[in-house]
Amino acid sequence: METKAVEPQPVRTSDPRTGSPGAVVAAEAGPAEVDRAVRAAAAALPALADRAVRSALLRAAADGLEAAAAQVVAAADAETALGPARLAGELARTTYQLREFAGQVEKAAFLDVAIDHADPALNRPDLRRMKVPLGVVAVFSASNFPLAFSVPGGDTASALAAGCPVVVKAHPDHPATSELCAGLLRRAAARFGLPEGVVGLVHGFEAGPELVRHPLVAAVGFTGSVRGGRALHDIAAARPVPIPFHGELGSLNPVVVTERAAATRAEEIGAGLAASFTLGSGQFCVKPGLVLVPAGADRLEEAVVAAAAATGAGPLLDRRMREAFLTGVGRRAAVPGVRVLLAAGPAPVEGAGLAVRAGVLAVDAAELTEELREECFGPVTVLVRYRDRAELESVLGRLAGNLTATVQLAADERGPEAAALLERLRPLAGRLVVDQWPTGVAVAPAMHHGGPYPATTSGSTSVGATAVERWLRPVVYQNTPPELLPPELLDGNPLGVPQRVTGAIPPGR
Numbered sequence: 001m002e003t004k005a006v007e008p009q010p011v012r013t014s015d016p017r018t019g020s021p022g023a024v025v026a027a028e029a030g031p032a033e034v035d036r037a038v039r040a041a042a043a044a045l046p047a048l049a050d051r052a053v054r055s056a057l058l059r060a061a062a063d064g065l066e067a068a069a070a071q072v073v074a075a076a077d078a079e080t081a082l083g084p085a086r087l088a089g090e091l092a093r094t095t096y097q098l099r100e101f102a103g104q105v106e107k108a109a110f111l112d113v114a115i116d117h118a119d120p121a122l123n124r125p126d127l128r129r130m131k132v133p134l135g136v137v138a139v140f141s142a143s144n145f146p147l148a149f150s151v152p153g154g155d156t157a158s159a160l161a162a163g164c165p166v167v168v169k170a171h172p173d174h175p176a177t178s179e180l181c182a183g184l185l186r187r188a189a190a191r192f193g194l195p196e197g198v199v200g201l202v203h204g205f206e207a208g209p210e211l212v213r214h215p216l217v218a219a220v221g222f223t224g225s226v227r228g229g230r231a232l233h234d235i236a237a238a239r240p241v242p243i244p245f246h247g248e249l250g251s252l253n254p255v256v257v258t259e260r261a262a263a264t265r266a267e268e269i270g271a272g273l274a275a276s277f278t279l280g281s282g283q284f285c286v287k288p289g290l291v292l293v294p295a296g297a298d299r300l301e302e303a304v305v306a307a308a309a310a311t312g313a314g315p316l317l318d319r320r321m322r323e324a325f326l327t328g329v330g331r332r333a334a335v336p337g338v339r340v341l342l343a344a345g346p347a348p349v350e351g352a353g354l355a356v357r358a359g360v361l362a363v364d365a366a367e368l369t370e371e372l373r374e375e376c377f378g379p380v381t382v383l384v385r386y387r388d389r390a391e392l393e394s395v396l397g398r399l400a401g402n403l404t405a406t407v408q409l410a411a412d413e414r415g416p417e418a419a420a421l422l423e424r425l426r427p428l429a430g431r432l433v434v435d436q437w438p439t440g441v442a443v444a445p446a447m448h449h450g451g452p453y454p455a456t457t458s459g460s461t462s463v464g465a466t467a468v469e470r471w472l473r474p475v476v477y478q479n480t481p482p483e484l485l486p487p488e489l490l491d492g493n494p495l496g497v498p499q500r501v502t503g504a505i506p507p508g509r
Contacts, residue, residue, distance in 0.1 A: 008027035008028050008029070008030060008033075008204075009027065009028040009204065010024040010026075010027055010028075011024065011025055011026040011027060011028055011170075011172070011175045011203045011204065012024050012025070012175075013025055013078065013079050013174075013175060013176045014079065014173075014318065015078065015079075015081070015353070016079075016080060016081040016315040016316065016317055016318065016353060016354045017081045017315055017353045017354070017355075018353040019319060019353045019354050020353075022078070022079075022176075023176070025175050025176040025179055026170075026175055026179060026203045027203065027204075028203050028204025028205075028206070028207065029202035029203055029204050029206075029207040029210075030204075030206070030207075030210075031210050033202060033207075034167075034202055034207050034210040034211055034214065035210075035214065037167045037197075037200035037201070037202050038136055038167055038200070038211070038214045038216050038217060039197075039216065040195070040196070040197030040200060041136045041165035041166065041167050041197045041198065041200050041216075042135065042136050042165070042197075042216045043195065043197055044165045044194065044195045044197040044198045045133070045135060045136070045163075045164070045165055047193075047194050047195055047198065048133070048160070048163045048164070048165060048194070048198060049163060051105050051106070051108065051163075053192050053194065054102075054105050054160060054161060054163060055102040055103075055105040055106050056102075056192055057160060057188055057189055057192055057194060057198075058098045058099065058101050058102035058105065058157060058160060058161060059098070059099055059102045060188035060191055060192070061098050061152060061157075061184065061185050061188040062094075062095035062096075062098040062099050062102075063188070064184040064185070064187055064188045065091060065094065065095050065098075065147075065152060065181070065184055066091075066095055068180070068184055069088070069091055071180065072087075072091060072147070072177070072180060072181065072184075073087045073088055073091060075174075075176050075177045075180050076090075076146040076147060076174060076177045078176070079146065079173060079174040079175075079176060079177055080144075080146050080173060080174055080177075080317055081315040081317075081353075081354075082146075082280060086280065087146070087147070090145060090146075090147045090148050091147050093147075093148050093443060094147045094148045094152050094153060096443055097148070097153075097154055097157055097443045097463075098152065098157045100443060100465065101157045101158055101160070101161035101465075101468065102161070104161055104465050104468060105161050107498070108488070108495070108497040108498065109498050110131065110161075110162070110465075110466075110468045110469060110472065111130045111131050111488055111497055111498075112129070112130065112131050112474065113128075113129070113130045113488055113489065113497055113498060113499045113500065114127075114128070114129045114130075114499070114500045114501075114502075115127070115128050115129075115489065115491070115499055115500065115501045115502065116128075116502045117501070117502065118479075125478050125479045126478065126479050126480070127476055127477075127478055128476065128477045128478075128480065128485065128489040129474055129475065129476045129477075130474070130475060130486065130488050130489055131469075131472035131473060131474050131475070132163075132472065132473060132474075132475050133162050133163035133164045133471060133472060134162075134164060134218040134219050134244075134471050134472065134473055135164060135216070135217075135218030135219070136164065136165055136166070136167060136214075136216050136217050136218055137155070137159040137164045137165070137166045137167075137217070137218065137219050137220070137221060137471055138166070138167055138168075138169065138211040138212060138214075138217045138219070138220045138221070139151075139153075139155040139156050139159065139166050139167070139168045139169065139220075139221045140168075140169045140171075140208065140220070140221065140222040140223065140224060140232070141153075141168060141169065141170055141171035141174075141178060141223075142171065142223035142224060142285075143171050143173045143174075143224070143283075143317050143318070143321070144280065144283040144284065144285070144317060145223075146171070146173070146174040146177045146178075147177070147181070149223050149462075150168070150170075150171060150174065150177070150178060150181070151168050151170065151177075151178045151181040151182050151185070151199075151201065152181045152184070152185055154443075154462055154463055154467055155221035155223075155462060155467075156168060156185075156199070158462075158467040158468040158470065158471065159221070159468075159471045160198070160199075161468050162468050162470075162471035162472050163471075164218070164219075164471045165197060165198045165199070165200070166198070166199055166200065167200035167201070167202060167211060167217070168182065168199070168200065168201050168202070169202055169203075169207055169208050169211055170201055170202065170203045172203070172205075172318075173317045173318050175203055178201060178203075179201065182199055182201040185199045186198075186199055208228075208232060209231075209232065209235055212232050212235045212236050212239075212243075212245075213235060213239065215239075215240075215241070217243065218243055218244075219243055219244045219245075219246070219470065219471055220232065220236055220243065220244070220245045220246065220247070221246050221247075221462065221470065222245065222246065222247040222248065222249075223247075223248045223285070223462065224247075224248075224249070225249065225250060225377075226249040226250040226375075226454050229247040229248070229249040229250075229457070230247075230249065230454075232245065232247070233245045233247055233457050244458065244470065245457055245458070246456070246457065246458050246460055246462065246470045247456060247457040247458075248285065248403070248449075248450070248455065248456050248462055249453075249454045249455065249456065249457065250285075250375045250454050250455070251285055251286065251289075251375060251401075251402045251403040251404070251451065251454075251455045252289045252290045252373065252374070252375050252399065252400070252402055253286050253287060253288045253289055253290075253402050253403060253404045253405070253406070253429075253438050254288070254289075254290045254291070254292065254396070254399055254402060254405050254406070254425075254428065254429075255273070255288045255290070255291040255292065255405075255406040255407070255408065256292045256392065256396075256405075256406070256407045256408070256421065256425065257269060257291065257292065257293045257294065257297070257300065257408045258294070258407070258408065258409055258410060258413060258418075258421070259294045260409070260410035260412075260413055261408045261409050261410045261413070262293060262294050262297040262299075262300045263297075263410070264410045264411065265408070265410065265411075266297065266299035266300040266303055267299065267300075267303045269300055269303070269408050270299075270300050270301070270302070270303020270304040270305075270306070270307055271303060271304075271307045272436075272437055273288060273291060273304050273307075273381065273437070274303075274304050274306075274307030274308040274310075274311065274358075275307065275311075275437070276288055276437035276438070276439045277289070277308070277358070277379060277380070277381040278308055278311045278314070278358045278379045279439045280314075281314035281315060281316055281356065281378065281379050282358065282377070282378040282379030282380060283316065283317060283321075283377065283378065284439045285403060286403050286404050286438040286439050286440075286441065287381075287438075287439060288381060288404075288406060288437065288438060288439075289375055289376060289380070289381055289382065290372070290373065290381070290382050290384060290399075291381055291382070291383050291384065292365075292384045292386055292392060292395060292396075293383050293384070293385055293386070294385070294386065294387075295364070295385040295386060295387045296385075297385075301341060301360075301362065301383060304341075304360055304381075304383070305341050305342045305360050308342055308358045308359075308360055308379075309342055309358070311358055311379075312357075313347035313355040313356060313357045314355055314356070314379065315353055315354045315355045315356075316354045316355075316356060316378060317354075318354065319354060321354075321377060321378070322354045322356060322378075324377065324378075325344075325356060325376065325377060325378035325380070326344075326345065326346065326356065328376040328377075328378070328380075329344040329345075329359050329361075329376060329378075329380050331371060332361055332371060332372055332376065332380075332382070333359075333361060335363070335367075335369050335371060335372060336367065337363050337364060337367030338361050338362070338363045338367075338372070339361065339362045339363070340359070340360075340361060341360040341361065341362050341383070342358065342359050342360040343357070343359055344356060344357055344358060344359025344378075344379065344380050345357050345359070356378060356379065357379075358379035358380065359379065359380040360380070360381060360383065361380065361381070361382045361383065362382070362383040362384075362385060363382065363383075363384055363385070364384075364385050365384050365385060365386040365387070365391040365392070365394065365395050366391065368384055368395060368398070372384075373398060373399060373400070393424075396424060396425070396428065399428055400452070400453070400454055400455075401428065401429070401451050401452025401453050401454060401455045401456075402428055402429040402430075402451050402452070402455050403429060403430055403431060403438070403449060403450065403451045403455045403456075404429050404430070404431045404432070404433055404438035404451070405425040405426075405428045405429035405431075405432055405433070406432075406433040406434070406436075406437065406438055407421055407422055407425060407432075407433070407434055407435075408435060409434065409435055422434065427452070428451075428452065429451045429452070429455070430448045430449065430450045430451035430452075430455065430456070430461070431447075431448055431449070431451070441463050442463075443463060443464065444464060445464055445465040445466075446464070447461065447463050447464035448461045448463075448464065448466075449461050449462050449463035449464065450462065458470070477489060
C-alpha cells in the first residue's frame with residue numbers, strides 16, 4: 001500500500017495581548033527539511049575557517065539588525081507583547097554581544113594556544129595545542145528572549161565565533177521574528193561570500209529531536225523547560241556518538257533575607273523583590289521564586305505585597321504558559337500551610353488576552369513541600385519563613401541547583417557570619433548576588449550564566465566571553481614539522497595570537 005506524503009503543517013504567529021492567531025510565516029520541518037538544513041550547515045564549515053571573515057560576519061550581523069531595528073522590534077512585540085522599550089533594550093544587548101564575540105575572535109585568546117618545546121631531560125616531545133571548532137551546532141531558541149537568546153542570540157553568536165555553523169530551532173512563540181532575524185544574518189553572510197547554510201532555521205516540535213539525533217550535529221545549545229531540555233539531553237546522550245548538550249533548564253533563584261536586613265531594610269527589600277519577580281511578567285530565567293525571610297518580618301511581607309499588587313496585570317507569552325502558570329499557582333496555594341498573601345490569577349479585565357496578575361505565597365519553613373521548591377514560570381514568588389539558622393539550613397539543604405542565589409544583608413553585616421552565609425550559598429548557584437537582585441544578566445567577560453543541575457546540564461556559561469568555549473575542542477600536534485603546523489602554532493607567531501610557550505626554541509625551528 002502506498003504511503004501518502006504528509007503535508008507540512010503551517011506555522012502561525014499569535015498575539016499574546018489577545019490570544020488570537022495571526023499570519024502563516026513558515027511550515028514545520030520534517031526529517032527531510034532538517035537533514036537539508038544540517039547538511040548545508042556542515043558544507044559551510046570550511047568557509048568559517050578564516051577568523052577575519054568570522055569577525056566581519058558578526059559585526060555585519062549586528063549592523064544589519066540595527067539597520068532593521070524598527071522592523072525587528074515591531075515583529076517581536078507583536079509576537080511576545082514584551083513591549084517596544086524592553087525589546088529595543090534586548091536588541092541593543094544582542095548587537096552588543098555580536099560585536100563582543102567579533103572582538104573575541106580577533107583577540108583569539110579562546111584558541112588557548114600552548115606550546116611545550118621538546119625537552120630530552122624530561123623525556124618530553126614537542127607538543128603544540130590549540131582549540132578547534134566542533135562542527136554544526138543546533139541552537140534552540142528561548143521563549144522569553146526573542147532576540148538575545150534566539151536566532152541572533154548568544155548561542156548563535158558564540159558558535160559562529162568559534163567557527164561553527166548553526167541550525168536554529170525557532171521557538172513557536174516568535175516564528176516571524178525568527179524568520180526575519182535569520183534572513184538578516186544570512187544577508188550579512190552573503191556580503192562576505194559565505195554560503196547561506198552558515199545559519200539554518202527550522203520550525204516545528206518534531207524538528208527538535210530530529211536535529212539532536214542528526215549525525216552531523218556536533219553540539220546543542222538549549223534554553224527552555226526542565227521537561228523538554230531533559231528529553232533532548234537524553235537523546236543527545238543516547239546517540240551512537242553522544243554529543244555535548246549545553247542546556248539551561250530551570251531555576252528557582254533562592255534569596256536569603258537576614259534578620260537584621262528585614263528589620264532595617266524592609267521596605268527597600270520588599271519593593272526590590274516585587275520589581276524583580278514581576279519583571280517581564282515573571283518570565284525571566286533568573287526570577288527570584290523562593291525567598292527565605294525571618295519569621296515575623298511583617299513589614300517586609302507587606303511591602304512585597306503592596307509593590308507587587310501595584311504592578312498590575314501583564315501578558316504571558318503563550319496560552320500554554322498561561323495555563324501552566326494558573327494551574328501551578330493554584331496547586332501551590334492549595335498546599336497545606338500555604339497562605340495566599342496576594343492572589344495570582346487571570347487579568348480582571350475582559351478581553352485581556354493572556355494577561356495575569358502577580359501573586360505572593362507564604363509558608364513556614366517546616367511545611368515547605370517539594371512542589372513549592374519547583375520553578376513556577378510567571379509572576380509569583382514564595383516567601384519561606386524561617387525561625388532560626390537550623391530551619392534556614394534545612395531549607396537550603398533541600399534546594400537543587402540554580403542560576404543565581406541572592407543574600408540581602410543589613411548595612412553592618414560584613415563579618416564572618418555574612419561570609420559564611422555566602423559560602424553556604426555557593427554550591428547552589430553559578431552567580432551569587434549581594435544586596436541587589438538577580439534579574440538582568442550583563443554581557444561581560446566576568447559573567448557566568450549557568451549553575452548546578454537542573455539550572456544547566458554542564459558547567460559552562462551561555463553569556464559572556466567564555467560561552468564560546470562550549471563549541472571548541474583541543475587538538476595537540478606532537479613532533480610536527482613547521483611546514484605542517486597551523487599558523488597559530490608556529491614559533492614565529494605570524495598571526496599574533498596569544499601563546500603560552502614553555503622552554504627555549506630549539507635551533508632551526
